[in-house]
Amino acid sequence: MDSENPLKTPVLVLGATSLIGGHLLERLKADDLDPFAVSRQPPAGDACWIDGDLRDPDISSHLPPAATVFSLSPIWLLPAALPTLKARGMERLIAFSSTSRFTKTDSPDAGERAVAQALAGAEAAVEAWCVENGVAWTILRPTLIYDEGHDENVSRIARLVERFHVMPLSGKGEGLRQPVHAADLARGAVAAAHAPTTRDRAYNLVGGETLTYRAMVDRVFEGLGRTPRSLPMPTWLFALLMRLAKPFYPGATAAMGVRMGQDLAFDSSEAVRDFGWAPRAFHPRF
Numbered sequence: 001m002d003s004e005n006p007l008k009t010p011v012l013v014l015g016a017t018s019l020i021g022g023h024l025l026e027r028l029k030a031d032d033l034d035p036f037a038v039s040r041q042p043p044a045g046d047a048c049w050i051d052g053d054l055r056d057p058d059i060s061s062h063l064p065p066a067a068t069v070f071s072l073s074p075i076w077l078l079p080a081a082l083p084t085l086k087a088r089g090m091e092r093l094i095a096f097s098s099t100s101r102f103t104k105t106d107s108p109d110a111g112e113r114a115v116a117q118a119l120a121g122a123e124a125a126v127e128a129w130c131v132e133n134g135v136a137w138t139i140l141r142p143t144l145i146y147d148e149g150h151d152e153n154v155s156r157i158a159r160l161v162e163r164f165h166v167m168p169l170s171g172k173g174e175g176l177r178q179p180v181h182a183a184d185l186a187r188g189a190v191a192a193a194h195a196p197t198t199r200d201r202a203y204n205l206v207g208g209e210t211l212t213y214r215a216m217v218d219r220v221f222e223g224l225g226r227t228p229r230s231l232p233m234p235t236w237l238f239a240l241l242m243r244l245a246k247p248f249y250p251g252a253t254a255a256m257g258v259r260m261g262q263d264l265a266f267d268s269s270e271a272v273r274d275f276g277w278a279p280r281a282f283h284p285r286f
């Protein structure tokens with residue numbers, strides 16, 4: 001497929017320091033595509049990195065010419081940058097969003113509801129702008145992303161397990177999860193960019209297994225070489241625990257407990273059909 005539909009160059013990666021970014025740059029470099037990479041704090045001494053802030057009204061003076069653009073930064077930063085990207089030659093856009101646009105719509109946490117709204121609004125804006133301006137777009141919505149040691153989902157559970165040797169659960173932790181590896185998403189993004197059928201479409205990208213929150217936690221224990229020891233507790237007690245933990249773990253919210261009982265499961269069969277999406281099963285190794 002790759003040789004039939006070569007990516008148009010130059011290639012630009014926004015959000016190159018994100019979980020997916022390193023894996024994507026590796027793949028693009030392996031294909032001799034010499035991508036440019038954008039960061040507000042680029043590593044020194046590598047000519048492919050560009051110092052750029054998507055909120056900077058003067059971003060146009062920073063960006064190089066690019067025909068294919070991968071956007072891994074928060075999608076709500078993208079609409080304002082689209083005219084500049086087009087002026088620099090963008091013909092093809094592959095932009096990451098998130099299934100949180102669906103799952104956080106009714107969250108008890110106002111911040112999470114705002115994220116869902118921002119994601120949905122940005123997706124609509126990107127789609128409408130690209131249609132109007134002749135740019136082929138693909139939006140990819142991962143579920144929960146992990147990359148052992150680097151993410152704030154699975155790896156955060158691993159850090160808690162290492163520290164406390166036990167993982168508290170709200171209720172029985174029976175909500176369904178589909179953790180997806182950042183390296184699989186990088187491979188998927190390149191495959192989607194090559195496949196003509198993905199033009200002007202959005203896809204949900206789930207991991208290779210659907211399992212309960214509790215089973216996901218058990219796999220984290222196993223990945224650390226430990227015997228699983230999760231601690232189910234009533235939802236009110238978990239919420240109280242989160243409130244007490246908040247000064248030490250600012251990310252701790254009662255909404256996390258509510259979500260442990262909710263199914264956050266999606267279907268990727270269209271991605272399988274259109275660009276051979278084939279993510280790994282969930283066996284993290286730390």
Ligand SMILES: NC(=O)c1ccc[n+]([C@@H]2O[C@H](COP(=O)([O-])OP(=O)(O)OC[C@H]3O[C@@H](n4cnc5c(N)ncnc54)[C@H](OP(=O)(O)O)[C@@H]3O)[C@@H](O)[C@H]2O)c1
Nearest residue numbers: 015016017018019039040053054055072073096098142145
């Ligand atoms: N983490 C998850 O579980 C998850 C789940 C579903 C979907 N997603 C989506 O997948 C993508 C990657 O997720 P992530 O969690 O690894 O990354 P993230 O935290 O959403 O985004 C971080 C990236 O965005 C860049 N960025 C942020 N503000 C910027 C600005 N003003 N100008 C330029 N770049 C800016 C950062 O670059 P610098 O800091 O280097 O400037 C960094 O590379 C995102 O689109 C995210 O919404 C994530």
